[in-house]
Amino acid sequence: MNERKPNVTEADLHAFADGLLPSEKQAELQAWLTENPEDAAAVAAWQVQNDEIRAMFSPYAISKDGDADLFSKSRNTSSAGAAASQSSRKLTMLAASLALFVAGAVAGHFGPDLFARPELKLTSIEALPQQAHSAFVVYASDVRHPVEVGADQEAHLATWLGKRMNVAGLKVPSLQTLGFHLVGGRLLPINGTPGALFMYENASGQRLTVLVGRNSGNTTTSFRFASDNAIETFYWIDGDLGYAVTGEISRDMLRQVADECYRQFSS
Numbered sequence: 001m002n003e004r005k006p007n008v009t010e011a012d013l014h015a016f017a018d019g020l021l022p023s024e025k026q027a028e029l030q031a032w033l034t035e036n037p038e039d040a041a042a043v044a045a046w047q048v049q050n051d052e053i054r055a056m057f058s059p060y061a062i063s064k065d066g067d068a069d070l071f072s073k074s075r076n077t078s079s080a081g082a083a084a085s086q087s088s089r090k091l092t093m094l095a096a097s098l099a100l101f102v103a104g105a106v107a108g109h110f111g112p113d114l115f116a117r118p119e120l121k122l123t124s125i126e127a128l129p130q131q132a133h134s135a136f137v138v139y140a141s142d143v144r145h146p147v148e149v150g151a152d153q154e155a156h157l158a159t160w161l162g163k164r165m166n167v168a169g170l171k172v173p174s175l176q177t178l179g180f181h182l183v184g185g186r187l188l189p190i191n192g193t194p195g196a197l198f199m200y201e202n203a204s205g206q207r208l209t210v211l212v213g214r215n216s217g218n219t220t221t222s223f224r225f226a227s228d229n230a231i232e233t234f235y236w237i238d239g240d241l242g243y244a245v246t247g248e249i250s251r252d253m254l255r256q257v258a259d260e261c262y263r264q265f266s267s
């Protein structure tokens with residue numbers, strides 16, 4: 001890379017990437033980037049990150065009538081005098097610094113999920129395996145009261161939970177072919193709405209849970225996997241419902257359970 005010119009600083013490169021560079025320096029920076037591919041690559045990476053962050057938080061952006069007028073007025077303040085112009089430049093630099101700080105903080109905190117897997121967004125599916133894990137930890141170890149409604153009232157369990165979730169014909173999966181019998185189920189809050197938790201147990205006393213909750217995003221995904229110490233979770237989204245199968249059993253067996261649940265829920 002060529003030796004950096006004194007009038008092209010790293011701050012200039014950041015300002016160029018953020019669209020904050022004064023118009024009189026745009027051509028100079030563009031020429032510099034043409035001759036300095038390493039700087040050009042860095043600027044391109046910053047711009048991609050900016051676009052991803054804006055896309056991530058665009059659903060929460062709020063605009064009001066007259067916002068454009070505010071920007072228009074800010075551009076015309078140069079006629080108010082040198083002191084006002086200098087103050088405006090300082091505020092612009094401060095805003096740019098703050099934007100870069102926020103972008104860096106967001107990238108540092110969410111970086112592995114946002115940039116390594118840009119197709120994922122912060123939706124209810126991200127909370128699903130965490131809620132399934134918590135429910136398993138709390139209820140699967142309970143000896144006397146693991147469920148609200150026992151397996152002897154399976155029909156009532158399905159009807160009750162289906163009404164609370166507003167899901168017609170909610171099914172309670174049968175896992176007996178895989179060696180697990182129904183213990184019962186209970187009502188759970190999932191993403192702020194009523195959800196269902198079904199519990200199963202095999203002959204050796206191992207338990208697993210099947211969680212069903214509303215998906216406000218109304219999307220569909222294939223199986224995904226989450227692991228927390230020895231507790232494994234397979235989860236997926238099918239339209240307006242999310243599902244998660246959790247247990248302290250082998251991943252292969254849990255996958256078989258998830259496949260069976262998917263088949264029965266989809267039939």
